[in-house]
Amino acid sequence: MKIPNFGKDYGTKSIAPGTRVYGERIVKKGKDEYRIWDPYRSKIAAALRNNMKNFEVKPDSNILYLGAGNGTTVSHLSDIVTNGLIFAVEFSPRAMIDLYAVALERKNICPILGDAHKPDEYKDRMKECDILVQDVAQRYQVDILKKNAKLLKPGSWVYLSVKARSIDVTMLPKNVFKIVRAELEKDFTIYEQINLDPYEKDHAMFVLRT
Numbered sequence: 001m002k003i004p005n006f007g008k009d010y011g012t013k014s015i016a017p018g019t020r021v022y023g024e025r026i027v028k029k030g031k032d033e034y035r036i037w038d039p040y041r042s043k044i045a046a047a048l049r050n051n052m053k054n055f056e057v058k059p060d061s062n063i064l065y066l067g068a069g070n071g072t073t074v075s076h077l078s079d080i081v082t083n084g085l086i087f088a089v090e091f092s093p094r095a096m097i098d099l100y101a102v103a104l105e106r107k108n109i110c111p112i113l114g115d116a117h118k119p120d121e122y123k124d125r126m127k128e129c130d131i132l133v134q135d136v137a138q139r140y141q142v143d144i145l146k147k148n149a150k151l152l153k154p155g156s157w158v159y160l161s162v163k164a165r166s167i168d169v170t171m172l173p174k175n176v177f178k179i180v181r182a183e184l185e186k187d188f189t190i191y192e193q194i195n196l197d198p199y200e201k202d203h204a205m206f207v208l209r210t
């Protein structure tokens, strides 16, 4: 889906006008408010700025989001999925307090306090999804993805943010990404691999399909 742009920046039309989630800039167009999507705060925004071609989130998408944090990226996706839901999994109780506050203003966010390593513990609390976004910055990121991919419809799109240093601090990031790519190829079709520099150093976004 094409996201509106404001010069180089992307923005999402707010479903909760009058509110900000992370101090983001607001642009008003008539009665509508657009929230500028900060590429330094959101890896999806960084990937869009670095020319991601397959951004397939649509108004009726149902999203499983792993590593929801304080809800920064989730809030922009919530502006887009006006007829869908976001199941936002986060294991830090501190981050969950902020995420819950965001969800109070946005009825399409379902916060789940859970560990992305254990999808069996939350699978009954969600619908089948057609998009998965993962941003957990953990060593076993690919294992987490493989376990959760079972909760998706066939042909779902996956946006996997990989932080090289979480996997191996001693290896060059490009070599970490090579290993991750080879592992992903066994189970997914890889559409894009986007370097997130300069917004996120040593991170890549893999765009995949189940």
Ligand SMILES: C[S@@+](CC[C@H](N)C(=O)[O-])C[C@H]1O[C@@H](n2cnc3c(N)ncnc32)[C@H](O)[C@@H]1O
Pocket (backbone or CB within 6 Å): 041, 042, 043, 066, 067, 068, 069, 070, 071, 072, 073, 074, 089, 090, 091, 092, 095, 114, 115, 116, 117, 135, 136, 137, 138
């Ligand atoms: C980089 S931050 C997420 C930022 C967020 N995605 C955003 O763009 O707004 C990574 C988050 O993943 C969470 N996390 C790490 N491992 C997790 C796991 N196994 N299950 C659930 N959440 C996890 C951390 O607590 C942290 O909040």
